[in-house]
Amino acid sequence: MIKIKYQGELQCTTLDDYCKKYLVSKIFKLLPLKEENRDWDSYLINLNCELVGASEILLKNIHFLSLMNKLEGLRSITKHEEYRAIVFDCIRMAEKLPDNFGDLSWVI
Numbered sequence: 001m002i003k004i005k006y007q008g009e010l011q012c013t014t015l016d017d018y019c020k021k022y023l024v025s026k027i028f029k030l031l032p033l034k035e036e037n038r039d040w041d042s043y044l045i046n047l048n049c050e051l052v053g054a055s056e057i058l059l060k061n062i063h064f065l066s067l068m069n070k071l072e073g074l075r076s077i078t079k080h081e082e083y084r085a086i087v088f089d090c091i092r093m094a095e096k097l098p099d100n101f102g103d104l105s106w107v108i
Contacts, residue, residue: 027091044075052068066093071090
């Protein structure tokens with residue numbers, strides 16, 4: 001169990017599913033949005049807003065902050081290859097969130 005805001009607890013499997021399935025798919029969606037010249041920037045704003053909320057619920061966990069920072073940095077990337085590489089870095093970070101909840105050695 002993981003302690004969360006409001007004196008609650010979250011099952012590790014719930015966090016695992018949230019990060020490895022839900023977040024990974026949300027992050028991956030940034031690729032086709034950008035490639036199809038759709039509104040990826042608004043989507044990114046909403047995704048980061050969700051991650052800010054998750055960070056608050058999970059008692060300001062540094063891992064979520066690191067992921068948010070990297071995603072926010074996508075705005076400054078102009079080359080598609082770099083954008084794509086960073087999106088996949090973010091996916092790897094999201095997949096590792098539950099496995100390394102107390103360890104910062106995985107941060108890229």
